[in-house]
Amino acid sequence: MPTSPTIAEARSTTYLTSRLQNPTPSTSTTPPDFQIPTIDLSPSFSPSLSSRHELALQIHNACLTTGFFCITNHGVSASSRDAILHQASRFTKDLAPEKKEALHLRNSKLGYGWEPGNYTSLAGDVETKEAFNFGYEAGFDSTGGDGAYCNLDGSGPEVEGNWWPAEEDLPGFKEAVGGYYGEVLDLARRLLRVFALGLGVREGYFDGMVTHPGGIVRLLYYPPSKEEEEEEEEEEDIGLGAHSDYECFTILHSSSVPGLEILTPSNTWHRVAPTPNSFIVNVADFLMRWTNGLYKSTIHRVVNRSAEERYSVPFFFSVNYDEVVDTLETCVSKERPKRYGPIRAGEYILERLNTTTKGGKGYFGNEDVFGEKGMS
Numbered sequence: 001m002p003t004s005p006t007i008a009e010a011r012s013t014t015y016l017t018s019r020l021q022n023p024t025p026s027t028s029t030t031p032p033d034f035q036i037p038t039i040d041l042s043p044s045f046s047p048s049l050s051s052r053h054e055l056a057l058q059i060h061n062a063c064l065t066t067g068f069f070c071i072t073n074h075g076v077s078a079s080s081r082d083a084i085l086h087q088a089s090r091f092t093k094d095l096a097p098e099k100k101e102a103l104h105l106r107n108s109k110l111g112y113g114w115e116p117g118n119y120t121s122l123a124g125d126v127e128t129k130e131a132f133n134f135g136y137e138a139g140f141d142s143t144g145g146d147g148a149y150c151n152l153d154g155s156g157p158e159v160e161g162n163w164w165p166a167e168e169d170l171p172g173f174k175e176a177v178g179g180y181y182g183e184v185l186d187l188a189r190r191l192l193r194v195f196a197l198g199l200g201v202r203e204g205y206f207d208g209m210v211t212h213p214g215g216i217v218r219l220l221y222y223p224p225s226k227e228e229e230e231e232e233e234e235e236e237d238i239g240l241g242a243h244s245d246y247e248c249f250t251i252l253h254s255s256s257v258p259g260l261e262i263l264t265p266s267n268t269w270h271r272v273a274p275t276p277n278s279f280i281v282n283v284a285d286f287l288m289r290w291t292n293g294l295y296k297s298t299i300h301r302v303v304n305r306s307a308e309e310r311y312s313v314p315f316f317f318s319v320n321y322d323e324v325v326d327t328l329e330t331c332v333s334k335e336r337p338k339r340y341g342p343i344r345a346g347e348y349i350l351e352r353l354n355t356t357t358k359g360g361k362g363y364f365g366n367e368d369v370f371g372e373k374g375m376s
């Protein structure tokens with residue numbers, strides 16, 4: 001069940017303040033020791049268990065340190081990757097304003113639909129990004145699903161499902177985004193098997209927990225920078241404010257325009273240079289909790305400093321939302337006693353989502369907070 005906005009607000013503020021050691025990190029250059037490893041995922045297809053173990057070790061090390069890594073040879077087709085960016089641009093540019101308005105996420109309890117620019121804020125930054133959010137549908141799943149999907153709040157898809165534009169308004173949109181979703185879901189499940197090996201449990205340990213998994217996709221648009229902002233650090237327009245992600249891990253695809261910045265241990269923003277044909281993967285909060293704080297869910301943000309538009313598509317992968325998850329025993333030791341109790345995946349994520357607001361007050365379906373237009 002969603003928490004009341006007041007509790008959510010307090011938790012959001014405390015959480016982010018505790019993780020942002022300095023609320024305004026310096027944007028000076030990255031320390032030379034900070035690197036996001038690039039990991040070749042081809043061994044995940046290998047019949048050799050030792051090759052898969054070697055891969056798992058590389059990923060495990062990245063999760064213990066940066067919390068971010070870049071993957072190549074991931075198995076997602078170039079055509080689907082191109083198609084999803086094209087659909088993000090069609091949604092942003094071709095869908096009439098009144099059609100977007102009809103999909104406004106203020107009408108959704110689960111964060112689905114259209115998020116206009118400036119609608120949300122994170123860590124006090126008003127954001128310039130625009131987004132369209134949707135979640136799992138069995139029809140996208142290459143396994144066909146197990147028929148047991150439930151929403152973040154425990155309700156079934158018949159209570160609230162995705163909010164799609166009408167087919168005649170954006171012909172072929174749902175089919176294309178569904179095709180991409182299915183391929184990335186396959187990748188996510190394969191990656192989770194690699195995570196299992198890295199975490200010292202058997203490879204199939206998590207399989208039964210992702211039979212109807214959570215997986216929210218956002219089609220994100222970041223407008224071009226109004227002016228050359230490279231030297232004007234004070235004036236920068238935040239596309240997406242400093243935050244960590246909420247689920248198990250995120251698989252991020254973006255256009256070639258840079259913008260993603262990662263907070264380094266020395267409190268500087270590391271600007272990620274996009275690598276062709278790759279995805280960026282990052283540990284999110286639920287996995288951090290599940291691993292007893294061993295895996296790092298690293299704070300990041302987006303600033304589009306270029307004169308070009310930027311599109312990106314994160315896939316936030318979670319175990320089945322009705323799965324009750326307790327700390328992994330392999331992550332508990334005498335030196336690191338168990339820090340967290342069991343929690344239902346959807347409950348945790350929904351609580352976190354409800355904190356992502358202008359003023360931290362919770363916006364999903366919450367007309368009272370922002371009034372009719374959802375903005376103040």
Ligand SMILES: O=C(O)CCC(=O)C(=O)O
Pocket residue numbers: 218220240245252254259260300301302312313314
């Ligand atoms: O657009 C990006 O590169 C990152 C997006 C992101 O961090 C998010 O949506 O949580």
Ligand SMILES: [Fe+2]
Pocket residue numbers: 243244245300
């Ligand atoms: Fe993120």
